[in-house]
Amino acid sequence: MNKIPIIIAREYIIRVRKKSFIIMSILGPLLFAAMMIIPAWLAQVEETDVKRIAIADSSHLFRNVIPETEYLKFDYLDNIRINDLKENFKSMGYYGVLYISHIVTYDPNSVIMYSDKQPSLATKMHISKYLEEYIRDQKLKTYNIENLDEILKGVKTTINVRTIKLSEEGEEKESSTGIMMAVGYICGILMYMFLIFCGTMVMRGVVEEKTSRIIEVIISSVKPFQLMFGKIVGIAMVGLTQLLIWIISTFILVSIAQAVFFPEFSMTPTEQVISQDIMTATPSEGEQIGSSEEMNELRAALSTLKNVNFAVIILTFLFYFLGGYLLYASFFAAVGAAVDSETDTQQFVFPILLPLILGIIVLFSITNNPDSPIAFWFSIIPFTSPIVMMARIPFGVPWPEFFLSAGLLIAFFMGSTWLAGKIYRTGILMYGKKATLKEMLKWIRYKT
Amino acid sequence: MEIFRTENIVKRFSNHIALDKVSVSVPKGSIYGLLGPNGAGKTTLLRIINQITAPDEGELFFNGHKFVGNDISHIGYLPEERGLYKKMKVGEQALYLVQLKGMQKKEATIRLKDWFEKFEIISWWNRKVEELSKGMQQKLQFVITILHKPDLLIFDEPFSGFDPINADMLKNEVLTLRKEGATIIFSTHDMGSVEELCDHITLIDNGHKLIEGNITDIRKQYRSNIYRVGFSGDTDKLRQAMNNHFELLDLITEEDHQLARIKVIYPSLDNELLAILIQKVKVLSFNEELPGMHEIFISVVKEGMKNQQSARA
Numbered sequence: 010m011n012k013i014p015i016i017i018a019r020e021y022i023i024r025v026r027k028k029s030f031i032i033m034s035i036l037g038p039l040l041f042a043a044m045m046i047i048p049a050w051l052a053q054v055e056e057t058d059v060k061r062i063a064i065a066d067s068s069h070l071f072r073n074v075i076p077e078t079e080y081l082k083f084d085y086l087d088n089i090r091i092n093d094l095k096e097n098f099k100s101m102g103y104y105g106v107l108y109i110s111h112i113v114t115y116d117p118n119s120v121i122m123y124s125d126k127q128p129s130l131a132t133k134m135h136i137s138k139y140l141e142e143y144i145r146d147q148k149l150k151t152y153n154i155e156n157l158d159e160i161l162k163g164v165k166t167t168i169n170v171r172t173i174k175l176s177e178e179g180e181e182k183e184s185s186t187g188i189m190m191a192v193g194y195i196c197g198i199l200m201y202m203f204l205i206f207c208g209t210m211v212m213r214g215v216v217e218e219k220t221s222r223i224i225e226v227i228i229s230s231v232k233p234f235q236l237m238f239g240k241i242v243g244i245a246m247v248g249l250t251q252l253l254i255w256i257i258s259t260f261i262l263v264s265i266a267q268a269v270f271f272p273e274f275s276m277t278p279t280e281q282v283i284s285q286d287i288m289t290a291t292p293s294e295g296e297q298i299g300s301s302e303e304m305n306e307l308r309a310a311l312s313t314l315k316n317v318n319f320a321v322i323i324l325t326f327l328f329y330f331l332g333g334y335l336l337y338a339s340f341f342a343a344v345g346a347a348v349d350s351e352t353d354t355q356q357f358v359f360p361i362l363l364p365l366i367l368g369i370i371v372l373f374s375i376t377n378n379p380d381s382p383i384a385f386w387f388s389i390i391p392f393t394s395p396i397v398m399m400a401r402i403p404f405g406v407p408w409p410e411f412f413l414s415a416g417l418l419i420a421f422f423m424g425s426t427w428l429a430g431k432i433y434r435t436g437i438l439m440y441g442k443k444a445t446l447k448e449m450l451k452w453i454r455y456k457t
Numbered sequence: 458m459e460i461f462r463t464e465n466i467v468k469r470f471s472n473h474i475a476l477d478k479v480s481v482s483v484p485k486g487s488i489y490g491l492l493g494p495n496g497a498g499k500t501t502l503l504r505i506i507n508q509i510t511a512p513d514e515g516e517l518f519f520n521g522h523k524f525v526g527n528d529i530s531h532i533g534y535l536p537e538e539r540g541l542y543k544k545m546k547v548g549e550q551a552l553y554l555v556q557l558k559g560m561q562k563k564e565a566t567i568r569l570k571d572w573f574e575k576f577e578i579i580s581w582w583n584r585k586v587e588e589l590s591k592g593m594q595q596k597l598q599f600v601i602t603i604l605h606k607p608d609l610l611i612f613d614e615p616f617s618g619f620d621p622i623n624a625d626m627l628k629n630e631v632l633t634l635r636k637e638g639a640t641i642i643f644s645t646h647d648m649g650s651v652e653e654l655c656d657h658i659t660l661i662d663n664g665h666k667l668i669e670g671n672i673t674d675i676r677k678q679y680r681s682n683i684y685r686v687g688f689s690g691d692t693d694k695l696r697q698a699m700n701n702h703f704e705l706l707d708l709i710t711e712e713d714h715q716l717a718r719i720k721v722i723y724p725s726l727d728n729e730l731l732a733i734l735i736q737k738v739k740v741l742s743f744n745e746e747l748p749g750m751h752e753i754f755i756s757v758v759k760e761g762m763k764n765q766q767s768a769r770a
Contacts, residue, residue, distance in 0.1 A: 012556075221542060451471060
């Protein structure tokens with residue numbers, strides 16, 4: 010009878026039943042859902058509140074310069090001292106006081122907003138933009154240019170770059186770089202987290218077996234390689250289970266929250282979150298075009314999101330997770346076998362973590378330019394490809410490159426498992442002394 | 458008929474030879490002691506028998522055929538470095554370990570519960586191993602080792618760390634298992650338990666086999682020709698009886714009699730010694746002093762060391 014399934018079952022069940030696993034399964038989705046819902050909710054709350062702002066304009070030059078929006082109303086108060094206003098604005102029903110000094114034309118710091126709350130960035134930008142424009146226009150007027158108003162109207166332009174990616178069949182697909190970047194980023198970081206999370210789990214499992222001295226009992230029944238393999242597979246399943254729980258329950262939580270807090274939105278949670286990101290990332294642009302165009306852009310962004318092929322992303326994520334995990338887990342297992350206690354693992358773990366950290370650094374630097382040579386090479390090299398490739402996948406990776414990267418990853422994890430298996434086999438029976446790297450290399454050459 | 462045999466096993470490590478052409482043969486149904494000082498290669502040999510490590514040279518035979526992978530399920534092994542998963546539940550862990558030995562879950566559960574009742578640890582079935590006392594953990598490990606009714610049982614230093622009560626229990630179980638047809642190999646430093654239990658021994662040191670065989674034969678082979686004579690009478694008369702064939706080693710005065718240890722130069726002279734003594738004093742008892750395993754162990758190891766040194770020089 011094959012004993013590997015028995016080992017896999019134990020490694021899996023023992024970890025899934027652990028309190029830490031259950032806590033992580035609950036906390037993870039709550040955290041993710043909170044990250045998605047709270048910004049959206051805050052933005053929502055802010056927008057539905059009508060804010061009335063009292064403007065004390067000592068020069069009387071700026072009356073009606075700042076246009077009102079649906080949620081932002083301005084009252085120009087004359088004959089009132091700014092100090093009185095500062096004391097009483099709340100009882101007068103104002104959100105805040107905007108003081109515009111007459112020296113504003115040459116002192117940019119002379120516009121002051123008094124409020125007992127922190128005004129949103131959008132509010133501040135709304136005010137400053139219209140004041141800037143107005144002052145610039147007034148300054149231009151002093152040059153006595155003829156037909157200045159018409160010229161100004163004529164030069165006013167808005168640019169909204171739409172990106173359309175042409176596929177080889179000539180099909181047009183509207184894409185939004187921002188969304189692609191975000192998806193790549195999140196996948197890459199998740200990959201990094203899970204590789205380390207599962208890898209160290211393997212290492213700690215091996216160290217536990219060694220320090221508790223159960224190892225010799227077990228390997229008198231099964232081959233060391235079977236034990237290592239069973240452990241690695243069992244823990245991979247633990248990682249996948251955790252990931253699955255996170256994804257599913259985050260979606261459920263966000264959907265529930267959406268139904269409760271934002272019933273008017275009929276988008277899926279991700280669409281909503283990403284649309285929020287886009288709106289906050291480009292507020293000035295949004296406001297410049299006005300609210301109806303804003304909605305258009307949002308719809309355009311959402312339609313790109315629908316074009317993101319989630320099936321492809323999820324499948325490649327799973328592939329690179331398993332490939333990268335198998336590559337690294339065997340090294341972690343070898344380290345666990347070479348040491349006598351968990352505190353000794355540090356010096357061996359660092360070299361293993363280096364390529365992963367490098368992968369994350371590359372991930373951060375290439376998201377703007379996913380087709381650069383750096384991105385290409387690091388998505389081919391097996392030690393970084395699981396992380397870096399995730400940043401490239403949403404933008405589309407040519408099949409030959411993908412197969413090269415995937416093939417190398419498979420070849421490398423088979424090699425690393427074979428190599429680590431040899432270190433593991435010898436290491437688990439060595440007690441009392443901490444192995445050096447040189448000794449570990451010697452173990453590789455030992456006969457079974 | 459032997460159950461297990463090795464032929465010229467050689468195992469090298471990077472800077473020394475752990476086993477150098479070791480051939481042992483374990484008779485079926487015996488209790489076989491594997492003796493030797495620390496670092497002699499006992500654990501390496503046991504690991505090779507258990508297929509934990511492979512020999513560099515030499516062959517193993519089990520039940521008359523060349524050792525194959527599946528034979529391992531007919532062996533039960535209690536290593537010297539023995540442990541358990543501390544955080545795992547007692548029953549679950551026992552089931553896991555015996556399933557790895559090839560037992561079916563259902564049968565294993567029934568037998569485990571029987572043994573747990575016998576050793577009075579059944580109430581700990583659902584507790585974590587770390588809650589067990591050391592003695593209970595040892596009982597648990599013992600049960601796990603023997604549960605699949607192996608033909609060959611291997612215990613590496615089984616009595617180290619056992620309290621006298623558990624050690625006694627273990628000895629009784631070992632004897633019961635032998636009665637039921639199992640063969641037992643155990644390595645130990647405890648010569649008392651060797652004399653008590655073993656019928657065959659092998660002594661290895663520095664990777665070499667020094668002696669092997671039936672324990673009574675070995676003791677006879679290493680007989681020192683010393684006789685203990687209990688007598689009453691004049692001590693000087695006894696001294697007069699000594700000549701170049703007989704040597705008085707010791708004279709002990711007991712309450713109402715005396716005890717002399719006398720060495721005979723040739724073993725065949727024992728009757729002659731008795732005949733002479735009877736004329737001089739009143740002989741109360743006359744016994745041959747057979748060497749204990751302890752003495753044999755020390756003298757053989759020392760001799761082995763001398764031989765090696767001269768071989769090197």
